[in-house]
Amino acid sequence: MSDKQTIKHRGAKGEFHFAYDDLHQPADDGVDMKIHQELIVFIIWAISFVALSVALPNFFTEGNLISLLRSVSVLGILAIGMAIVVIGRGIDLAMVATMAVSVAGAIVLLQQGYSIPVALLAGFVFAVLVGTVSGILIAYVEIPALFATLAMGLFIYGVGRFGFFNQDIVLIPPEGGSLSWLGAGRVFGIPVSILFLLLFAGLVALFLRYARIGRFIHAIGDNPSTARITGLPVRKLYVLSYILSSTIAYCAGIITATGVGSMNTRIVNSTMLYDVILVVVIGGISLSGGKGGVRNVLVGTLLIGTLLNAMTIMDIQYTVQNVIKSMILLIAIIVDSLLNPRDEQTAQQGDI
Amino acid sequence: MTDILELKNVTKDYRGVYAVKSVDFTLKKGEIHALLGENGAGKSTLTKIIAGAVAPSSGEMLIDGAPTSFAAPKDALAAGIVMVYQENSLVPALTVAQNIYVGRERFYNRLRGINIAAQQLMQSLNFNVDPTATVATLGAAQKQMVEIARAVSQNARVVIFDEPTATLTPEEKHHFFGLMRRLKQSGVAIIFISHALEEALNYADRITVLRDGEMVTNGRTDAFDRDSIIRAMVGRTLSKDIYGTAAEERSIRKPGKKVLSVSNLSMANLVKSNSFSVFGGQVTGIFGLIGSGRTETAKIIAGVLKRDFFHGGEVHFHDQSVRYITPQPAVRDGIVYVTEDRKLEGFFEAMSIGENIGMGDQAINGGPLSVYSMVRVRRLAGEWIKSLNIRAINEDAKVIELSGGNQQKVVIAKSLVQHPKLIIFDEPTRGVDVGAIVEIHNFINSLADAGLAVVVISSYLPEILAISDRVLVMRNGRIVEEFDGETTTEEKIMYAAVH
Numbered sequence: 001m002s003d004k005q006t007i008k009h010r011g012a013k014g015e016f017h018f019a020y021d022d023l024h025q026p027a028d029d030g031v032d033m034k035i036h037q038e039l040i041v042f043i044i045w046a047i048s049f050v051a052l053s054v055a056l057p058n059f060f061t062e063g064n065l066i067s068l069l070r071s072v073s074v075l076g077i078l079a080i081g082m083a084i085v086v087i088g089r090g091i092d093l094a095m096v097a098t099m100a101v102s103v104a105g106a107i108v109l110l111q112q113g114y115s116i117p118v119a120l121l122a123g124f125v126f127a128v129l130v131g132t133v134s135g136i137l138i139a140y141v142e143i144p145a146l147f148a149t150l151a152m153g154l155f156i157y158g159v160g161r162f163g164f165f166n167q168d169i170v171l172i173p174p175e176g177g178s179l180s181w182l183g184a185g186r187v188f189g190i191p192v193s194i195l196f197l198l199l200f201a202g203l204v205a206l207f208l209r210y211a212r213i214g215r216f217i218h219a220i221g222d223n224p225s226t227a228r229i230t231g232l233p234v235r236k237l238y239v240l241s242y243i244l245s246s247t248i249a250y251c252a253g254i255i256t257a258t259g260v261g262s263m264n265t266r267i268v269n270s271t272m273l274y275d276v277i278l279v280v281v282i283g284g285i286s287l288s289g290g291k292g293g294v295r296n297v298l299v300g301t302l303l304i305g306t307l308l309n310a311m312t313i314m315d316i317q318y319t320v321q322n323v324i325k326s327m328i329l330l331i332a333i334i335v336d337s338l339l340n341p342r343d344e345q346t347a348q349q350g351d352i
Numbered sequence: 353m354t355d356i357l358e359l360k361n362v363t364k365d366y367r368g369v370y371a372v373k374s375v376d377f378t379l380k381k382g383e384i385h386a387l388l389g390e391n392g393a394g395k396s397t398l399t400k401i402i403a404g405a406v407a408p409s410s411g412e413m414l415i416d417g418a419p420t421s422f423a424a425p426k427d428a429l430a431a432g433i434v435m436v437y438q439e440n441s442l443v444p445a446l447t448v449a450q451n452i453y454v455g456r457e458r459f460y461n462r463l464r465g466i467n468i469a470a471q472q473l474m475q476s477l478n479f480n481v482d483p484t485a486t487v488a489t490l491g492a493a494q495k496q497m498v499e500i501a502r503a504v505s506q507n508a509r510v511v512i513f514d515e516p517t518a519t520l521t522p523e524e525k526h527h528f529f530g531l532m533r534r535l536k537q538s539g540v541a542i543i544f545i546s547h548a549l550e551e552a553l554n555y556a557d558r559i560t561v562l563r564d565g566e567m568v569t570n571g572r573t574d575a576f577d578r579d580s581i582i583r584a585m586v587g588r589t590l591s592k593d594i595y596g597t598a599a600e601e602r603s604i605r606k607p608g609k610k611v612l613s614v615s616n617l618s619m620a621n622l623v624k625s626n627s628f629s630v631f632g633g634q635v636t637g638i639f640g641l642i643g644s645g646r647t648e649t650a651k652i653i654a655g656v657l658k659r660d661f662f663h664g665g666e667v668h669f670h671d672q673s674v675r676y677i678t679p680q681p682a683v684r685d686g687i688v689y690v691t692e693d694r695k696l697e698g699f700f701e702a703m704s705i706g707e708n709i710g711m712g713d714q715a716i717n718g719g720p721l722s723v724y725s726m727v728r729v730r731r732l733a734g735e736w737i738k739s740l741n742i743r744a745i746n747e748d749a750k751v752i753e754l755s756g757g758n759q760q761k762v763v764i765a766k767s768l769v770q771h772p773k774l775i776i777f778d779e780p781t782r783g784v785d786v787g788a789i790v791e792i793h794n795f796i797n798s799l800a801d802a803g804l805a806v807v808v809i810s811s812y813l814p815e816i817l818a819i820s821d822r823v824l825v826m827r828n829g830r831i832v833e834e835f836d837g838e839t840t841t842e843e844k845i846m847y848a849a850v851h
Contacts, residue, residue: 212714215724218703219711225697229656230766231683231715290702 037284037339038296045303052310059313066191072305073197074252075272079279079297080204081248086280087208088241089221089289090145094134094153096273098246099253100265101160102127104170106254107263111173119176124250130156131246135239149242157268171262183259193255197301200248205294217241221289271322278325279304282332286339304328355417356381356541357402357433357510362411364397371397373565374411379510384532384542386552386573389562390585390846391642391811395545398562399512402543403435404428432509436499436516444488448474451487452502473501478534493524500531504540511535513544517551529555547641549581549850561585579843582850586813586842604838605821608633611774611805612653612687616665619657622648624829625665630774632805635796637820637837639810639845645829646809647692650776654689655682669774684716686773690764692782692809698763699751705762706733706747712766736765741791757788764795775799776807781815793819813842825849 053060078095085092106123110116130152137148172179185192208214220227220237228234257263283300285292307328311321357379364372372394379385387395400406402413404422413420415431422428425435442451449463449470457466470483479497487495496516503511513532517525532542532555546552552559553573560570561584568584612630617623623645630636640646651657653667655676667674669685676682679689691698699708710729718724733747740761744754751762760780767775777796781789796819800806810816816823823835825848833848 210724210726212718212722212724213720215707215711215714219700222700222702223697226700227711229654229679229689229691229697230711231680231770232711233678233680235678290700 037335038299041282041284041299041303045299045306048303048310049306052306056310056313059310064309064313066189066194068305068309069194069197070191071309072301073191073193074256075275075279075304076197076297076301077200077252077255078249078272078276079283079301080200080294081245081252082276082280083285083292083294083297084204084208084217084248085145085241085245086285086287087221087289087292088217088238089224090138090238090241091149091277091287092134092242092245092249093146093149093273094130094156095245095249095276096270097153097157097160097268098127098130099249099256100263100268101156101164102130102246102250103253103257104160104263104265105164107170107172107176107257108164110176111170113175116176116179120254123254124247127246127250128243131243132239134246135242138242139235139238153268157265160265165265168266169262169264172257176258179254179258180261181258183255183257193259196251196255200251201294201298204248208293213237213240218290221291223290271325274329275304275325278329278332281336282328284336286336287333354381355379356415358414358417359398359402360412360414362398362401362408362413364401364406365409370565372401372408372562375562375565375567377560377567377570379541379543380558381509381541382536382539383557384536384544384555386556386559387543387545387562388549388552388559388581388585390813393562393585394565395562396514397565399435399514399543399545402428402510403433403512405435429506432507433512434503434506434508434510435512435514436496436503437514442487442495442498445486447484447486448481448490448498448501449483451498452483452505469505470501473505477501477504477531479531491524492520493527496520496524496528497531500535504535508540510541510543513542515545515547517546517548525551547850549578552581553578578847582843582846586846604836605634605800607631607822608803608805611670613668614649614653614665615668616663617649617652617667618660618663618665619648619652620660622829623652623659626826626830627665628824628831628834630805630807631822632773633800633803634821635800635806635808635819635837637808637810637816637823638826638831639813639816639823639849640826641849642811644826644849646811646826647778648829649826650689650778650807650809653682653774654687654776655679656689680715683770683772686771688767688770688772688775690767690775690777690780692778694759694763699759699766701750701752703751704748705737705742705744705751705754706730708751708762709733709736709747709765709769712769716770732769736769740765740795755785755788756783757785757792760784760788760792764792768799772804774805774807776809778809779811780808781810781812813845816845817842 058064078099082092082095102123105126106119109119109122114122134149134152137143137152138145181192182196183193187195208217216227216232216237219230219232220234224234253263279300280297281287281300282303283292283296283298285296307324308321311324316324355378359375359377362372362375362377363370375394375398377398387399389395397406401408404425404427407421407423420431422431443454446454449466452470452473453466467483474481474483477500479501481490481494481497487498490498500511517528520528529551532544536542544556553576556573558570559573559576559581561568561581563585609632610629611632614629615627617626626645626649638646648657652659656679658677659665659675669687674682674685695701700711703711706729709732710724713729713732714724730747736742737744737747742758742761742765744758751759754762760783764780780792780796784792793815796806796808800821808816808819817837817840820837822837823840823845824831825833825835825845827849835844
């Protein structure tokens with residue numbers, strides 16, 4: 001008999017209790033759902049790949065497939081960097097600006113006669129600095145990531161355009177010619193940039209899955225308050241994640257610039273940033289943090305790369321391509337919010 | 353006097369568990385009616401039923417003798433029932449007049465028009481508030497006046513105040529009750545919920561006491577005194593069954609070494625000059641009503657919150673003065689806090705049981721470059737799942753899919769894996785099923801037996817009595833009384849906790 005009475009007691013004590021249970025409909029979202037989204041995207045990719053191979057005569061050729069992969073390798077690397085930040089429940093809107101300005105700065109040093117290692121190191125240090133400042137603004141000053149990185153991107157582009165270089169396109173001088181292997185070289189016929197994509201994918205996948213710090217980034221994205229109470233260095237981890245995204249952006253920029261012999265800083269004003277977010281979200285990394293990994297980025301990269309390539313082959317106007325991309329991004333974000341609803345209780349004000 | 357409102361046999365249950373059970377309640381025209389009871393006694397649910405915010409599961413509500421049911425608060429509003437919630441619902445950026453008429457503006461809203469109307473309203477109530485002042489610039493008492501004026505402007509016949517005096521200074525309280533009397537004279541019936549018994553005894557015409565969702569007693573105020581109310585609030589016979597036996601069987605543990613000593617701890621107006629000590633090898637229970645600053649005190653000790661920078665007091669842990677600005681150093685020193693709100697800050701919902709426990713371990717073990725060892729995590733998870741009897745298919749189950757009791761055990765395991773010397777449980781059995789309550793209590797006892805300093809914060813008296821060797825009572829941001837766990841009674845503790 002005591003059981004029955006106790007139930008009544010607890011009930012009287014806690015509407016809380018029941019509100020809890022109502023929220024906790026045995027939820028098999030989380031990983032299961034996420035795998036679903038990843039799988040759905042993969043299947044869509046496979047179907048469109050087969051369909052395009054049949055429909056477009058120039059699509060399924062060795063040359064085109066390699067150019068497809070090469071065209072998305074930089075996008076993929078950027079998306080891997082972005083994924084680290086998004087898993088930690090942030091976003092880095094300064095990535096493309098960091099990439100353009102740090103690389104352009106390095107090239108300017110080359111033009112002025114500094115040696116290759118010095119120039120590359122200077123660009124790297126600049127990228128680390130940008131990530132550190134963004135991270136400090138977000139973690140310690142507690143500015144929402146969206147605004148902090150947006151402002152940071154505008155700021156460094158302005159500084160770069162004003163102080164480092166005065167043309168939009170910064171050409172790599174002949175002394176830097178040996179670098180062109182990074183962007184345009186081939187190993188066994190495979191472009192080096194694709195190998196770099198795979199290298200970054202492998203390293204970051206290992207980091208996120210098996211490094212203590214990598215697991216911590218999942219934890220702060222999952223629930224920052226819990227992470228704090230558990231004794232994780234939440235603020236330092238935020239800063240670290242922005243440093244990682246900035247340095248990965250720098251590496252992607254080096255590959256871009258060496259591939260074409262110049263850095264076109266106008267990409268800061270292009271849709272590239274949105275393509276990066278598109279890849280991250282469409283692969284199934286939730287903007288609410290804590291979920292997903294490198295596999296999701298690769299799946300997203302494949303799909304977007306294939307679509308972009310096919311649209312180019314079909315000679316679809318650039319502006320129309322943007323309409324199609326933006327539609328896909330919108331749908332992906334809506335599907336994300338349906339599959340990974342952000343819980344009101346754990347939602348933090350200010351971030352995305 | 354006639355009954356303006358009558359509840360007959362009203363029940364509200366959540367899936368068979370009663371928040372309010374078969375309550376009869378009457379409210380007469382022009383009376384002040386105090387509704388008293390412990391935290392969770394059902395006062396809020398009952399008033400929400402009256403205000404149309406919660407629909408009763410069964411029972412009848414009569415207004416002026418006619419059966420009524422409200423689908424939404426706006427129906428209750430139309431019937432003249434207004435509820436003033438504890439956190440005031442005014443828009444800080446708008447003026448007093450705008451706040452009074454917010455939501456009821458005409459299509460063309462003339463500020464001058466509402467200012468004049470508000471001015472007249474304020475004068476008729478004899479309130480001294482400038483209608484053109486911005487609400488953000490007002491004090492707590494003046495805000496309360498605006499709330500009341502708004503209620504009156506909606507032609508309220510019944511006004512319900514939920515803990516109206518909790519945020520007021522003594523002077524403001526005095527003023528507030530003056531307002532309440534004036535409202536009463538104009539024929540409005542008033543229900544007020546309060547933890548302060550003196551207020552009820554001094555100002556109410558009638559008193560109703562709720563306990564565990566049931567109406568225990570009601571009557572005219574002169575039939576009550578402080579002692580009889582407290583007895584009515586806590587007088588349980590039922591709870592002895594599961595908590596009482598456990599309490600009688602055990603013996604009180606003697607205090608060990610002094611582990612924590614807190615002196616003059618202060619934070620804003622939530623914790624005021626709080627001083628106490630915690631000893632190893634025993635369970636120190638902290639009882640207090642909601643808002644007494646228990647959680648805040650615990651969180652300051654564990655580094656989750658920061659005490660006041662100036663005159664914030666001292667915390668000594670193992671005779672070392674400590675001042676944590678984040679929980680990380682506190683956890684490393686051996687102080688862990690098990691939260692009262694596990695979903696908000698207790699566990700990682702997208703992670704498995706094993707990973708949650710692993711996070712606790714990794715937080716204190718390993719350097720910046722170390723590898724997250726799956727083998728270690730699996731071993732730890734296996735051990736803790738076994739020793740805490742966490743029921744799940746395996747350690748890969750998501751925490752969010754578990755029952756409340758098992759979730760709580762995961763949170764406890766995540767904290768214990770950090771080898772604490774002082775562990776603070778905040779409402780350890782909130783939202784936990786009956787079987788798990790007993791298990792968690794046994795577990796807390798075994799921790800104290802093993803020599804740990806254990807603090808249990810609870811607002812549920814039987815729980816405090818069942819597991820505490822020493823009971824500290826908090827009121828208004830400080831420890832006001834200390835009891836020996838063996839000899840104290842629910843009445844004594846409650847007497848100290850209410851004001």
